[in-house]
Amino acid sequence: MTYIQGISKKHDTSSRPRDLTSRVTCRKFNLLPDSWICPGCDRGKYEILDHINFKSGHKNISSVIHSHHNHIEDEISSLVSYIVPNDERAKVAFSPWAPTLMCSRCNGHENSHMKLPAIPERDIDLARMVSFSPSDIAKFHRIESKKGNEAAVAFAKKRYGSIRLDLLRVTSFLEDVARDMCWNSVEEISQKYALIKKTGFKGFNMNPRRDVQLSGTELRAFLFYSQNTELRPIRTPLDKKIAENIHTDEDLIFHMEVLHDNGIEMTPHIHPNGVLHNFSFKFQGEPHMSHLVTPTYYFMMGGLYSKEKDWTDVADFMTSREEDDDIW
Incomplete structure (x- = not known):
């Protein structure tokens, strides 16, 4: 992978003694030239160590430099x-900027200082895909140092407004693939989406349903296993029981009730904006990690959930079940 590296016009004058760098085991740091500067904060290679706490006994600093990517x-x-298709599998250009080496503080500030205040609760299901570019950071x-944090956060919110359009298109793309997988072969899907290489995701709408938080990695796994005799490998007896109850094309509350009758407590975790996020399970009163059911798998196996229709009903069902448990 090719990284973008900032190069300084002059060597920095860090207050950090150079001999302390012998403790730094971050491979990316050690491979950088002395003239490197962080593209996020404009500090030199040794200046970025000024915020590192070299406590006694802390001999190794292994994550000074990060690969900041989309x-x-x-x-x-x-x-x-x-x-x-095979002959078109060159890297699809869907990120307007390349992976870039940045200091750990800038990489962390993107989360704590930009994402947290910029992403509204209505988009909490999109947060995992949000990335600000090095130039944004x-x-x-610069704005924070000259005009204060309030002005800088206002900038981050404005930039997020633009980034959000891409996230909505990508979400529509995932939903389209998931729907196609229910009806079409892998070859038909490949032919339909061959133009992604040329057009990116501009052809997908910005109004996805966003009922279930789908995963591209899990959708790919479904495509892979759909070419074999079994759609999904069943790893535990509990997975098999859950899968059997999902193949019936019924709604989420139906599955929760059926599983409850079989001694399995299925708890859906739903984002504050109504998007189905994940599940947790208890089998005979003990917490159980299911390998099978995620929102993507649930959707692909015929489980039905609509945040417009089912969010309130599911919440009421969960509340009534908790009240029943309290009684007994």
């Missing part, structure tokens, strides 16, 4: 490479 890539790169820091 998290949309994590979500869909393997899926895109799988559905685009640099501008945030």
Whole structure:
């Protein structure tokens, strides 16, 4: 993978003694030239160590430099490479900026200082895909130093408004793939989405349903296993029991009731905006980690959930079940 590196016009004058760098085991740091500067905060290679706490006994600093990348890539790169035909599987350009080496403080500030205040509760299901570019981070820091945090947060919110459009298109893309997988073969899906390489995701609408938080990685797994005799490998007896109860094309509350009758407590965790996020299970009163059921698998196995119709009913069902448990 090719990284973008900032190069300084002059060597920095850090207050940090150079001999302390012998404790730094971060491979990326040690490979950088002395002239490197962080593209997010404009500090030099040794200046970024000024905020590192070299406590006694802390001999190794292993994460001084991070590869800052677009998290949309994590979500869909393997899926895109799988559905685009073999002769078109060159890397699809869906990120406007390349992975970039940045200091750990800038990489962390993107989460704590930009994402947290910028992403509204209505988009909490999109948060895992949000990434601000290195130039966004640099501008945030410049605005913060000159005009204060309030102005910088206002900038982050404005930038998120633009980033959100891409996230909605990608979500529509995931939903389209999931729907196609219910009816079409892998070859038909590949042909339909071959143009992604040329057009990116501009052809997908910005009004996805967002009922269930789908995963590109899990959709790719479904495509892979659909070419074999079994759609999904069943790893535990409990997985098999859950899968059997989901193949009936019934709604979420129906599955919760049926599983409850079989001694399995299925608890859906729903984002504050109504999007189905994940599940937890108890079998005979003991917590159980199911390998099978995630919102993506639930959707693909015929489980039905609509935040417009079912969110309130599911919440009421969960409340009534908790009240019954309290009584007994």
